[in-house]
Amino acid sequence: MGKRVAKVIAHHALTPLADGSLENYRLVKEGRSAVQHHDAQEWNVGEDFMAGLIATPFASPRATNLALHSIRCALEQLSEPLPTSDTMLIISTTKGNIELINHARADVRLGAMAEQIAHELGLTRQPVVVSNACTSGVCAQVVAQRLLTAGVCRYAIVCGVEAQSRFIVSGFQSFHALSPEPCRPFSKNRIGLNVGEAAATIIYAATPAEDIQPNDWVLRAGAIRNDANHISGPSRTGEGSYRALKAVMTGAKADELAFISLHGTATPYNDEMESIAVDRAGLIDVPIGSLKGYYGHTMGAAGVLETILSMAAVDDHTVLATLGYDDELGVSHPVKVASTNRSTDKRAFLKLISGFGGSNAAIRMQKGGVQ
C-alpha cells in the first residue's frame, strides 16, 4: 500500500442552532446566530454576558453526554461499524466536566472522561485527550492525521466538546475578555468575545492516497507551533500562527485556497495578531473569515466545528460571511474579510487557531486527490 492519507468519512455538529452538520451550515448561511444574552444572577457571575448555549437538557456529566451524542450521530452515518480495536478516540476539550470539581468524581479528569466515552462506544484502545487550550480542536485533528499516516490505527474519531460553566464564564470575565454585545470579529469597534458550547465530531480513515475520490475531504497538512512569547497574550509578530500557516502551505499555493477560517475571537489582540500572521505567510489576498459571530467561542469544540462548517461551505462553493463584521476593518493588515457570503470555485481551505499557553495550530483541508 502506498502513502496513506487521512480522509473524512463522517462528521456531525451539535450546537445551539441545530443537531447535524448540514442543518448547522444551512442556518449559518442564512446568518442565524446562537449567541444570546444571559443573566448574571441566573448564572451567579459578576456581570451579564452573551453566549451560545445549547438549550436541550443533557444529563450530567454534560460534556461527556454532549460528546457521546455527537459521536454516535457521526457513527450512524457509516455503513458498517468501525473495528473497535483499530479505532482511536481523540477528545479535544479545555475544561471537560469541570462542574464536577467539588464532587470528588473521577471524570473531572479529562483522561477519565475520555475513557468513559470510549467505554460507552465499545472502543478498546486507550483514548487520547488533547488539551492545548483553544487550539485543541485543530491539534486533535493533527493528532488523528499522524496516528493514521504512522499506521498506529486505521480510524480516528475526533470529538471536540465544550460545555459552558460558571467556572469558564467567571474566568473570562476576570480577564475582561467577554463582550457584553454580540462579538464583532475584525471590526474596528470589536471589544471582546462571546463564549459558546458545542460538540463536533469528525471521523477520519487511513486511506491510500491513490484511492481518494474527487469529492473526498482529506487533511493534507497540519502543524502546531508555539509563540514562545507570553502565556495569555498573543505574539505581536504573530509568530506561532505565521509559522503554523507556513508549515501547512508547504507544497501548496495560495490561489488554491477558497478561504482561511481564522480564529477571529473578536478580542482586540487576537484578530490583530492573525492579520499579521496571514500577511507574513503571504496569504493576504486569500479570503478570510471567522465563525465566532454564529456560535461564540466554543473553545475545545471550535477547531472541529469550524472545520466541519468550512468543508460544508466549500462543498456549497461558498465563502461564509463573518457575522458581526461591520465593514470597518479594525486590524493593521488588509485581510479579505466580508460581511456577506461570497462564491468560490476552489477546493481547499486552511483552519487556523490560537490560544493561551502561546499555542497555535493550522490544518490544510483539501477536497479530492492531488493532480
Added chain:
Amino acid sequence: MNIRGTIKITPQAVVRDGQTLPTTKHGDALLTECYRNSHADYPKYFKMDGLCRLGFVASELLLMAQAEERFQPRDDRAVVLASCHGCLETDQRYETTIDDNDNYFPSPAVFVYTLPNIVTGEIAIRNKYLGESSMYLFEETTSEEERLQLLQILTFEDPMTTSALIGWLNYLDGEHYLAKLYLITNE
C-alpha cells in the same frame, strides 16, 4: 530514537541521568530548592502554579546538563508532555475564589493556569522554542512505556521536529507529584 538526557523529580528526590542530585528539602520546598540550585534567575517562577513549577524546574535541570547552547530561538525542538491530573490542583484553587457568593473574587492570575498546556508554554517561552508544544491527558491505565512511545510517534511525525522535551508531568498537590522528562532526538 536517541535519549540525550533524563530527569525524575518526586517530592523526595531529584534524579538526573541516573544520578541523585544533592537536595535537602521535600515537597513544594524541594521544587523551589531546585529552582535556586538551577541559578535560573527567572522571577516568573514565583507566579507559576505547582504544575508549571514542576515542569519548569525539571526542564531547567535537564537542559542545563546538556552540552548545547541555550536561549537561541529555534523551531526544531518540541515540548510534548502528558499528565493524568493536568491542572486540577489549580482548578480547585480557582473554584474556591468563586464558590462563596459573599467572597466572590475570580482571579485572572489563577484562571490563566487552569489550562494544562500552560506549562508547555512556560517551557517554550523560557527556552525560546518556536516549534510544537502539546499537552495530552491520559489515565494511568496503560504502561508508561506505551504512553511514551505514542508521544514519540506523534511528535516526530512533524518533519520540523528533530528533538523533543517529552514526558510525564503530574501534580496533585505539594506532597504528591511526579516529573519524568526525557530529551530525545530522532537521530
